[in-house]
Amino acid sequence: MYSYIPFFFLIFILGGCVNLKKVNDFSSNSTKSIKNFEDLEYSFTKACIEKCELEQLENNQIQKTKCECKSEKEADKISSLIYKAIKGYFEGMTNLSENKLTTYKFNALTKALKEGDFGDIQLNKKHIDSYAKISGILTRAITDSYRKRKISTYIGDANDAIKILLEALEFNMVSNLSKKLDVKKQRLESYYFDLSVDTTITGFEKKKIIEEYNTLTDEIDTRKDQIALYGKGLNNIAAGHQKLYDNRNKLNAGEIKEQLSQYSSDIQDIVDEFNKLKKEK
């Protein structure tokens, strides 16, 4: 009877053992998607510089004067602050849910026990291997349970805050930064319209001007698409995190694994689409 106790104990512990792979997939894909912020190649400051340069061009100013973009720099600083906080959180979650983290190596201990001369004490090499294996499984089971508990707590503590931050970054990018591109488009339209109706300009020059205008507006559209995709990614991450939060006490359940897989794959698709747009530029 007593010999069954360790077996039941092992089953009990392994039952609580977590497969955090889905959490890890979700966190690492979220990190990848969030990091696209660095590839947006557009910012409030850049918008300000471009506006200022166009004004100088319109005024036929030969010598460039320095553009004052203090307010825009501040707006970028705030967006960057939000971005870094979100990125740090998901990187931390990725590290903590990584399965390799609790795959401990017992080789050194096994080797020391096998090769050591312990005087009269005789150690059976087969037993050492078996104990090492069991120790590995038990250590992993215990540390994985600990990890699961911690991750559940952190998801619970962070959910409201991370959603607010994701929403704020999405708002700053999609509702503010992207709209500055609409402003730029109108400025360009006005500027190039005047050139296109200028009677002192030849037909050939006008064609060149139209080509230039089309290139610039295409560039604006690509940037807008990038920002929209980035925003979509942030929304998906927020929804995925909410799902994690709702199921934080049953991270092993099949249903949550399936739903998380869906979010991870959607986020991965957005990252791929974003990279495609980046290459097209």
Place this chain on the structure above:
Amino acid sequence: MAKLSSQQLTELGDNFLAFSQSVGNYRMENRSNLTKTQNLEIKNFHRTLLNYADDLYTTSAKLIMDDIQTSLETIKEVTSKTNDTFHKLKKVQKVLDIAASGVTLGAAIFSKNPQAISDAITELSDNWNG
């Protein structure tokens, strides 16, 4: 007057943007009917409206800080705890390596071999400091 929220500022920016679009379109569509002065005046008016929209978007992006201060602090705190747990779990491997070095040192003492003892102490010290 109550302070405007970042959402309200963006909405105002959207209204200015739509207004400026109408003004810009009017100028382009009626270019031939406008005098040079009228054209210039409308152009400047258009530019001013665009600048308002532009500034409102920037101000809104800055004002968002008011809404996120507490959330930023919460996330920083959770991230710090996550990283602490991560480092704690990473340390388990170090503990195992130190334990293995301890066993090696014990075996070396049993064997009464001075060279083996010296090597084992070095290994233990390396794992401890590593």
